[in-house]
Each structure stands twice: as structure tokens, then as C-alpha cells.
Amino acid sequence: MKPSAPQVLADLAGLSMRNAAPDVAPAARAGQLGLAALLLGLAAEMWDGAADILVRENAALRALLADGAALSEDGARRRWLSELSAGGDGGLRISDLEAANAELKVALIALHAELERRSDEAARDLEARVWDELARSTERRKLSGSPC
Amino acid sequence: MDEAELTPRLAAYIAGRMPEARDVAVSDMNRITGGASRQTWRFTCAWTDGEGRRRSRGFILRRDPADSLIDTERRVEFEAYRAFHGSAVPVPEMLWLEEGDEALGSPFFVAEEIAGFQAGTGALFAPPYVDTLPELGRRKWTILGEIAKADPARIGLADVLPAVAPDACWSRELDHWEGVLDSDETEPLPIIRAAIRWLRANPPPPAQKVGVVHGDYRTGNFLYDAAGGIHGILDWEMCHLGDPLEDLGWSFNPVWSFGQGKPGGLLPREAAIAAWEAASGLRAEPQALKWWELFACVKGQAIWVSSARAWMDGANRDPILVYPAWALINAQDRAALKVMGRL
Numbered sequence: 047m048k049p050s051a052p053q054v055l056a057d058l059a060g061l062s063m064r065n066a067a068p069d070v071a072p073a074a075r076a077g078q079l080g081l082a083a084l085l086l087g088l089a090a091e092m093w094d095g096a097a098d099i100l101v102r103e104n105a106a107l108r109a110l111l112a113d114g115a116a117l118s119e120d121g122a123r124r125r126w127l128s129e130l131s132a133g134g135d136g137g138l139r140i141s142d143l144e145a146a147n148a149e150l151k152v153a154l155i156a157l158h159a160e161l162e163r164r165s166d167e168a169a170r171d172l173e174a175r176v177w178d179e180l181a182r183s184t185e186r187r188k189l190s191g192s193p194c
Numbered sequence: 195m196d197e198a199e200l201t202p203r204l205a206a207y208i209a210g211r212m213p214e215a216r217d218v219a220v221s222d223m224n225r226i227t228g229g230a231s232r233q234t235w236r237f238t239c240a241w242t243d244g245e246g247r248r249r250s251r252g253f254i255l256r257r258d259p260a261d262s263l264i265d266t267e268r269r270v271e272f273e274a275y276r277a278f279h280g281s282a283v284p285v286p287e288m289l290w291l292e293e294g295d296e297a298l299g300s301p302f303f304v305a306e307e308i309a310g311f312q313a314g315t316g317a318l319f320a321p322p323y324v325d326t327l328p329e330l331g332r333r334k335w336t337i338l339g340e341i342a343k344a345d346p347a348r349i350g351l352a353d354v355l356p357a358v359a360p361d362a363c364w365s366r367e368l369d370h371w372e373g374v375l376d377s378d379e380t381e382p383l384p385i386i387r388a389a390i391r392w393l394r395a396n397p398p399p400p401a402q403k404v405g406v407v408h409g410d411y412r413t414g415n416f417l418y419d420a421a422g423g424i425h426g427i428l429d430w431e432m433c434h435l436g437d438p439l440e441d442l443g444w445s446f447n448p449v450w451s452f453g454q455g456k457p458g459g460l461l462p463r464e465a466a467i468a469a470w471e472a473a474s475g476l477r478a479e480p481q482a483l484k485w486w487e488l489f490a491c492v493k494g495q496a497i498w499v500s501s502a503r504a505w506m507d508g509a510n511r512d513p514i515l516v517y518p519a520w521a522l523i524n525a526q527d528r529a530a531l532k533v534m535g536r537l
Contacts, residue, residue, distance in 0.1 A: 047520070048380040049506050054516050061513065071197060073224040081513050088520045144381070151382035158388055177536050180385050184531065187524040194448035194528050 047096060047140065051089050058082045091189055099186045100143035104135055106179050107150040113172055114157040123160070127153055195299050197223045200235070204255065207297045208239055208304070211290050215241035232256045232268075232431065236307060252307030254286065258300045259510055269293065270354065272303045274406070274430035277349040282340040284426050308426045311417035315452055318413070319459065322420040329422025331461025332469045334413070337424060338445060339473025342405050342438035351406055355435045361400035363437040368393055368489060374496040378503035380519075385527045386495045389488050389534065398485040401437035402476050409433050411441045412450040413458035442470055442478055443486025447494055448529040449522055484533065491530035498522045 061082055065075045108131045115127035130153050135146045154176065161173040195203075201220045209218040223237040233256070240250040258268060272291045279285050287306040294301065317323055323330075346352045358366055372390055375383070409432025417426035445458060445466070452459035457466050467478045502519035504510045531537035 048502050049516055049519060053506075054513070057511060057513065071224070074197070077225065078513075081517070085513055085516055085520065088517075092520070148381050151384050155382060155384045155387050158384060159391060162388075162391065176384075180388075180527075181531055181537050184385075184524055184528045184537070188528070189521065189524070191453075191521070192525045192528070193451055193453055193522075194525050194532065 047092055047144070050141065051093065051096075054085060055089060058085060088189065095186075096140050097138060097143060100140070100147055101135065101138075103183055103186065104143065104146050104150055106182070107147070107154055108133070110172070110176055110179060111150065111153055111157065113175075114153075114161075117168055117172055118157065118160060119164075120160065123156060127157060197225070197235070200255075200298060201237075203298055204237070205239075207292070208241075208290075212241060214244045217242045232271075233259050252309050253289070254305045254307050255302055256305070257298060257302035259512065268301050268303060268431070270433055271431040273351065273354040274408075274433040275305065277351045277354075277406075278341070278344070278427070281344070281349070283337055283344070284424060285428075285430075286426050308417055311419050311425050313414070313417050313428065315414045315459070318418075319452065319454065323418070326420060326422035327460050328465075330418055330424070331458060331466060333422060333424045334416065334458060334460060335442075335445070335466045335469035336473045337416075337427060338408070338411055338441055339470040339476075341408055341411070341427075341441065342403075342470070342474035342476055344406050346404070346406050346435055349406075351433075351435070355406075355433065358404060358435050359400075360402075360404055360437075363401045363404065363440070364393075364398050364485065364489070367436060367440065368492070371489075371493045371496040374500055375492070378496070378500045380499055380502045380506065383495060383499075383527070385530050386492055389492055389530045392534065393485065393489060393492065396485065398437070398439070398482040399479070401439070403438065404435050405438040407434050407436040407438065407440045409441070409444075411445050412447070413452065413460060414450070437486065438474060438476055439478060439482055439486045440489070442467070443483060443488075444490040444493070446483075446487050447490040447526075448532055449494060449525050488530060488533045491526055491533060494529070495523065495526045498526060 061078055064070070065078055111127045112131035115124050115131055118124045118127060130150060133146070136142050158173070158176050161169045161176065201223050205218050205220040208220070209215065212218065218239065218241045221238050221240070223235050226234040226236055235255040235257075237253055237255060238250055239253050240248065242248050256268070256271070269291060272288050275285045275288045279287055286308050289304045289306065291303040292298070292301060312318070312323065318327070346355065368390070375386065408427070408430060410429050411427075415427070415429040416424050417428065418424050446463065450458055454460075456462055460466075461469075471478055498518040501515040505512075505515040505519070528537060
């Protein structure tokens, strides 16, 4: 969730205060408060599930990286994937979970690119599981008003 | 700079551009919300002409913000509008371009206002507009075909927009937008990175012609009426020379389907392609079009993450920049998966 919800909500609080002033032009006030309402609605929808989504996603990514560590043909990458897959989230703050998520995704991108270059069955199978998880991650994050 | 500051400075600027006019006054200055790459105002200008008659006219002011969602030269946008004015591609008339900061604090241009039509998508899927969506769709892709058919040299854009070879259209665009992702990405994007690898491994054939690419041709960027008519194609700030299929692919980006399950929320894909092919005289070869549709997902994602980056870095704290980051990044990932047959 970037920009982070606390930062955005703080800005929206300031925007609401400014628009409470009596001398704001009605059209400008309507535009700004309408946009603020839209963002507040998105924040409300994302809020409850944010930590749950990240915890589940990070676990799924670690499982893929663990299998990747066993399969990679690159020694340095094997060690990197192995370390990451054995790690944890370091906390349940959204910011902690997102930091761990970003680290895991960087590794997933490297693993994914290696798997695409290979033609052996084990690599093909793991690549298919990577795609499945990527699709599932978009399902978890899908908002009610998502255009697709 | 708010409306109170802008109004007198704008009146003084226009007075300088209309030396025959006296008593130039600017009023009813209203910011049009939603623009993330330029700040847009609608206003009325009144003046006394050389024969002593009091006149007034609606104008549009497009001004650069401190940091925009899309970084482009405003001259590109201005010249693109000018090039198509009076053609089969309806656009508002451009009046004045100012590239310095002196008049209004940042570059801007002034155009005629085309009044009385809808632009936003909020009204589109309800009566009376919903009844004429197929006609609106045919007009939309017919006009896009007209843009594709245009000769950039004949309409004066070959002198303004950087040239590109037919076999380099794809790589120039992909290099640019991958570079934007590299610099502005706020978190790793495994789906879009996989899409970029696929695009580089499967390049499209050379462009059938190097034409004018609008760059943001989508539902929401034109003025429409309840009869399915289109009266102004807007938002040319990403206009460039390139493969005309790029615009067709962008218009098919699923994030512009508004939950209607068809391109632009308007027309079945086959009908949109048929209208575009008939007007352009070009062919939308399926594999080449697929490449440009996936490219559109990469470009879209680059724009959404750029908006997040601009907001997070503090360059521009307009809340409009938060919306695409929150609402569209995951949707754009899903769109890329769909184009790749992974969803």
C-alpha cells in the first residue's frame, strides 16, 4: 500500500480542515472533498485485510523461494534464496510486513527469470507455481471496485 | 498559485496577447479536478473589441504543476492539438502557448473551451448515455483510425516530434517506460518484470507505418454527447511518433474497461478493431496487437508508480496522485496476467 495509509490519511485530514474554511470556492471544495472521500473509501477497504494479505503472501513467497533454493543452478542465488526462505517478517506492522514482502519479491523476480530460461521439468513445474501465486496475490489484493 | 492569484495575472497575459482588445477581464475561474499531469481551469474571458463591442468567450487553461504524473513538454501537447484542428479528428482550438515561468509561475497554454459535453466516465454508463455506447465506441475507434491514418509530415508534426524507425518503435517505448519503472518503482513488481522479459523476447514486427500516436487514447479522454457523438479528443501530452498499434493496444488496456468487460466499456473487441482498420487502412495483426496490449500494461504500471513516487517524495502532494497508486496498480497487474493468458 504505497503511499502508506497513515501518510495519506494525515494529508486528507489537512485537506478536510482547509476545505472547512468558509472562503473556499464551492467547485474547488466539491472536487477536493470528492477525491478525499474516494481515497478514504479505498483506505477503509484495504485497512482490515492489509496485514492478513501480507502475512499470507510472505509465507507463500518463502515456500516458493525454499523450493527455488533447492533447484537453482546458481550457487550464490541458492544461498540467498535459502536465507530468505528461512527468515521471518520481523513484526506485524504493515511497514515491517511490506519491507519483508519487498525483499522476498526481489528474490522471486530473480528466481522467476532463471526458471524461464530453463527447460527441465522441475523448473517448468516451479515456474507454473510462481505464476499461480502471482495470480493469487492479485486476487487477495483485488478491491471491490477494481476495473479488472 | 490559486484562482485568486491566477485571475489578474491571466487577464494581464491575455490583454498582452490581444492588443486590439480593451478592458480584458477574467471571471468564473474553476479548476477541473482529475487532471494529474496538468492543472486545468475553465474560465470566461470578456473584452471590448476594436469596434467597441463587448464580447466574451469560454477558455481552458492548462498549466504545469510542480511535479506531474507524466513528464512531457507542453509544446508537444500544444502542437499536437494544432496539427489536428479542423481535421476528421475533433480537437479544441489552441490559442497561446507560454513556455516560460514569468506570466503564471509555470508553463501553460490557453485553448478554446468546447462546452456542453461530457468528459468524465461517471455519467457514461447510465441513461441517456448508456443507450448509445455502441455508436460512441464506433466513433471512438474510427477517430483513432483517423489519427493512425494521418501523415505526420503533412500536418506538421514530423518537425516537432522525434523521429523513429519502423523497427525501433517498440524498443524506444519499452526502454523509456522500463526506465521509468527502474527509477520510480515503490515496490518490486514481479508480474510487470515478467511481462517486460516476455516483450523483449518476443518483439513485434516493424510498424506498418510510423504515425502519430496519441499516447493516452482511452474512454475518459474525449468529450461526448448523448447521441454517441465525440466533439473533442483531449490529453495529448504523451503524443509521439510510433507504431499506430500502440494506441490501439492502450485503448484495449483492461483498466479502461470500467467493469463492463469490453474495451473502453463501449464495444466488443472485434467491432473496435474493425472500426479502426476501416478508418486507418491498416491491419491489426493479432500477435503484434497482443505485444502492444501487454506493453500498455507496462506503460500503465510505470505511470501509476510514478504518481506514487511523486507523492511520496513530496514533489507533489496532490491527492489525485494517490488514486492510481491505490486503485490501479493491482488492477494493472491483473490486466497484464490476462493479456499473458495467466488469469
